[in-house]
Amino acid sequence: MLAAQRQALILEQVRRSGGVRVTELVESLDVSDMTVRRDLDALEARGLLRKVHGGAVAPHRHSTEEPGFEANAARQEAEKQAIARAAARLIEPNSAIGLSAGTTTCAVAHRLRDVPGLTVVTNCLRVADVFHRTPRTDQTVVLTGGFRTPSDALVGPLAVSALRSLHLDTLVLGVHGMDAHAGLTTPNMMEGETDRALVAAARKLVVVADRTKWKTVGLCTIAPLERCDVLVTDAGMDGDARQRLSEQVGGLVVAEEAEEDVDGPPSPHGG
Structure with a gap:
């Protein structure tokens, strides 16, 4: 073995x-x-x-523990790529989408570079840089202002103000943790406020979270699980968790790592 x-x-x-x-x-x-x-x-x-x-x-995770982007990028890389492939299929051309900060959403961004007509709103420099590196004339990227967190999110009053007047077709949201009672959570209060503004701006909420996020609870709640229209997770999520999540979210998509990827897997470290 x-x-x-x-x-x-x-x-x-x-x-x-x-x-x-x-x-x-x-x-x-x-x-x-x-x-x-x-x-x-x-x-x-x-x-x-x-x-x-x-x-x-199992590792003990404090509710205020906030790993940096690079530390998170090294975890569950294959699972994140599988989740990114599945999540990207949910995005339609010529739509306005939001991408929150995070290593999984950054992996999703790589998968969306060739989708025509996208308007991408993000509070993450890493995500914005993915599109900047391979610019398309038919794509628009809007980057909020704000203070930078260890997870490379731009947060605070400037970010929230920029988001309040926007209307997004779909938000792809990465989270620190998800729990049946606490919902979708983050360890950073200012990031939580900015993520709530992103959620409020979106008609459809797609959450991307691997199995390690289940039963992890951050300091503050972004939204209840019931607000999630689609949850994309990896095949390692156990059966009991899948059942519980299926009962609370609008739809559950389980991404298989074995799926063929003709373009090759872009690194979640990208940006």
């Missing part, structure tokens, strides 16, 4: 049970104690679990 396969199985067990013992992994994976510990070290370095004496548990 390859290291990536072992680590995927370890993560699945941690997500399902909340934690796992080294001795259990040695038996179930049929590998040495040292191999398991190396896998746990690798997963902890990526922020996917937290090592404890004798095993590992």
Whole structure:
């Protein structure tokens, strides 16, 4: 079994049970104690679990924890590309769309560079730069002003003021976390206010979030899950979570990583 396969199985067990013992992994994976510990070290370095004496548990995420763009970009890269492909198919030519800040929305931006007639409103320098690098005469990009956050979002009164008079056909929103009770959340209060202005401006809300965002709760709520018209997530989202989400969002799209991508996967680090 390859290291990536072992680590995927370890993560699945941690997500399902909340934690796992080294001795259990040695038996179930049929590998040495040292191999398991190396896998746990690798997963902890990526922020996917937290090592404890004798095993590992799910990483604890504080409600105000705000990883930077580069740190987020290194996580779930394949899943984000699959989500981006699926989300891009929901965008129609000649429409006005919003793209919030985030590594997944940046991946979506790469997929939208060849869609004709788009007007793109964003509060993210990284997203705007994706379109700037391959400009089209039939696309318009509107970048809000504002203060810059660790996630490279432009937020605050200038951003909110710019958004209040706009009317978007579709908003593609990236989130820090989503929860059945807390809804769609962010750890940054000013980013939450700006995201709420984006949501208010949009007729249709498409949320892009991989499985690690489920049951993660940030400091403030952007919108309830019921406000989401379409949630695009990855195939690793477990069955119970899919069922719960299906009951609360308008529609659930599960993106498969194995889908053929003739253009090749653009890096989520782009911008």
